[in-house]
Amino acid sequence: xxxxxxxxxxxxxxxxxxxxxxxxxxxxxxxxxxxxxxxxxxxxxxxxxxxxxxxxxxxxxxxxxxxxxxxxxxxxxxxxxxxxxxxxxxxxxxxxxxxxxxxxxxxxxxxxxxxxxxxxxxxxxxxxxxxxxxxxxxxxxxxxxxxxxxxxxxxxxxxxxxxxxxxxxxxxxxxxxxxxxxxxxxxxxxxxxxxxxxxxxxxxxxxxxxxxxxxxxxxxxxxxxxxxxxxxxxxxxxxxxxxxxxxxxxxxxxxxxxxxxxxxxxxxxxxxxxxx
Amino acid sequence: xxxxxxxxxxxxxxxxxxxxxxxxxxxxxxxxxxxxxxxxxxxxxxxxxxxxxxxxxxxxxxxxxxxxxxxxxxxxxxxxxxxxxxxxxxxxxxxxxxxxxxxxxxxxxxxxxxxxxxxxxxxxxxxxxxxxxxxxxxxxxxxxxxxxxxxxxxxxxxxxxxxxxxxxxxxxxxxxxxxxxxxxxxxxxxxxxxxxxxxxxxxxxxxxxxxxxxxxxxxxxxxxxxxxxxxxxxxxxxxxxxxxxxxxxxxxxxxxxxxxxxxxxxxxxxxxxxxxxxxxxxxxxxxxxxxxxxxxxxxxxxxxxxxxxxxxxxxxxxxxxxxxxxxxxxxxxxxxxxxxxxxxxxxxxxxxxxxxx
Ligand SMILES: Nc1ncnc2c1ncn2[C@@H]1O[C@H](COP(=O)(O)OP(=O)(O)O)[C@@H](O)[C@H]1O
Ligand SMILES: [Mg+2]
Numbered sequence: 001x002x003x004x005x006x007x008x009x010x011x012x013x014x015x016x017x018x019x020x021x022x023x024x025x026x027x028x029x030x031x032x033x034x035x036x037x038x039x040x041x042x043x044x045x046x047x048x049x050x051x052x053x054x055x056x057x058x059x060x061x062x063x064x065x066x067x068x069x070x071x072x073x074x075x076x077x078x079x080x081x082x083x084x085x086x087x088x089x090x091x092x093x094x095x096x097x098x099x100x101x102x103x104x105x106x107x108x109x110x111x112x113x114x115x116x117x118x119x120x121x122x123x124x125x126x127x128x129x130x131x132x133x134x135x136x137x138x139x140x141x142x143x144x145x146x147x148x149x150x151x152x153x154x155x156x157x158x159x160x161x162x163x164x165x166x167x168x169x170x171x172x173x174x175x176x177x178x179x180x181x182x183x184x185x186x187x188x189x190x191x192x193x194x195x196x197x198x199x200x201x202x203x204x205x206x207x208x209x210x211x212x213x214x215x216x217x218x219x220x221x222x223x224x225x226x227x228x229x230x231x232x233x234x235x236x237x238x239x240x241x242x243x244x245x246x247x248x249x250x251x252x253x254x255x256x257x258x259x260x261x262x263x264x265x266x267x268x269x270x271x272x273x274x275x276x
Numbered sequence: 277x278x279x280x281x282x283x284x285x286x287x288x289x290x291x292x293x294x295x296x297x298x299x300x301x302x303x304x305x306x307x308x309x310x311x312x313x314x315x316x317x318x319x320x321x322x323x324x325x326x327x328x329x330x331x332x333x334x335x336x337x338x339x340x341x342x343x344x345x346x347x348x349x350x351x352x353x354x355x356x357x358x359x360x361x362x363x364x365x366x367x368x369x370x371x372x373x374x375x376x377x378x379x380x381x382x383x384x385x386x387x388x389x390x391x392x393x394x395x396x397x398x399x400x401x402x403x404x405x406x407x408x409x410x411x412x413x414x415x416x417x418x419x420x421x422x423x424x425x426x427x428x429x430x431x432x433x434x435x436x437x438x439x440x441x442x443x444x445x446x447x448x449x450x451x452x453x454x455x456x457x458x459x460x461x462x463x464x465x466x467x468x469x470x471x472x473x474x475x476x477x478x479x480x481x482x483x484x485x486x487x488x489x490x491x492x493x494x495x496x497x498x499x500x501x502x503x504x505x506x507x508x509x510x511x512x513x514x515x516x517x518x519x520x521x522x523x524x525x526x527x528x529x530x531x532x533x534x535x536x537x538x539x540x541x542x543x544x545x546x547x548x549x550x551x552x553x554x555x556x557x558x559x560x561x562x563x564x565x566x567x568x569x570x571x572x573x574x575x576x577x578x579x580x581x582x583x584x585x586x587x588x589x590x591x592x593x594x595x596x597x598x599x600x601x602x603x604x605x606x607x608x609x610x611x612x613x614x615x616x617x618x619x620x621x622x623x624x625x626x627x628x629x630x631x632x633x
Pocket of ligand 2: 320436
């Protein structure tokens, strides 16, 4: 009996290990292949032609890539700045003041996180076409993309900042008031410094989301402008008969950048927890 | 000692359905060490928060240094609160924490540095100014909180169970420190605690609170020797509470019947024959003697005995319905089952005047 039981346990154990391995292969094999193929010497993205750095060389000398990268960075920086400001203010308003229609405003603030992005994207398209353009005339595509990115980033920043704000010991702010600080000084000297790690990780999140956003960007630029961010640039390349290999290189670099940003965000959260 | 520093007039505060502070009236004099003593949940913190300005009373008026402060925002009140949790700013060093209030006042940098140095010296923390709060022990954090609240020289310091989180030894040390600080600075201290021994030892005067109400205000001896209510008699120290009725009175003396026993009482409150009355008798004010020597006071049977080194605690049945707790520091060889006589000074048996809890 005992031996059979032990044998079964061992079998189940090794199946669990196998299962885990398979899941990880499933998750990371495509990414591995992508990185591998970014070092391919072939003229086509989907064919292996021996090791070379040609794709990267081409990437760094391509003007279109440079332009798309510039657009991406500008949009991401600006939308991050705006979303961080608005999201932090929203979090403070929801957590530290009693406002009218509190619950309704809360639901509205969380909604962009849960509704499908495609719905947001189509909504924005309609808004730009039916409201913005008729009222303001021609609007730069960079501006519409920026507005689009801010709309979804604000919620994420708000969620991150608000969680920290809720954990924050109220008596710290009261102690500052007690020592003579005005509410504005309390915000500047106590609340905001203590929120900084959360605000930074919210900002990093917003930046990452903006960098690789596709749907909202795509629908915010429809109208035939040539404005492209990196994801749009990549997508456009796919439609060529032969996909050039620097697509792989570009995707690999974007992956690297995203990982770096996420690592940074985690690091800051860890630091914030330690100093508590 | 006559100038009033803090005055509460009929202050009440409700949280939802519960009346947390109930028509509280108090006067605290300039320069005194005043304690608010009561069990956990009786409304002490809420009262302090009303004085500091973090809670608005539903009714009643608050005066600080003679002027009405009921609706003045906390940052404009000349009182500082030492929070129960210390509430040190975790992102600032000890020095920066202490300097906070002075920087708000926009004092010149040199002056700030000097006063912060003095304050840290006062609480014996010189040399730790560059540390962050989480690098300090509980006792040190406590001192930083004190220095931060004292450095702006408020006219009143409010302290919310400041020693509650410290272990016994550190606590006793800090009790002395606090007394020293208060004497040196001559600031009014309003000290909240649930520890009756602490309150008795440290206070010039204290108020005993229960369920949002002040039951008695007085000096420590007044409160201990003449408890005004059953609750005070029981909460401050320990009391044997005896229910009885007055048989007859002669001047200030009264004879009180307690079940089958009788006792003489010296009363400073008027008592009428047939009136029901509760008598309080401190366990350590009862002396045990051989039954024949008890001079007509009571005798009883020792039912239980607890020896704890510095004192022995006895339970003595004096009648079918009454047992008394007796505490004695004498070594007298009495054992369980023995008959003993009980004596006490006449003024140790106190009638409790009020019908309050
Ligand atoms: N903000 C609040 N909301 C609701 N109830 C409260 C609040 N603050 C205190 N209470 C209640 O009021 C009572 C008195 O609290 P508190 O003043 O903190 O007592 P103490 O300091 O004497 O222990 C408690 O029953 C507590 O639960
Ligand atoms: Mg309390």
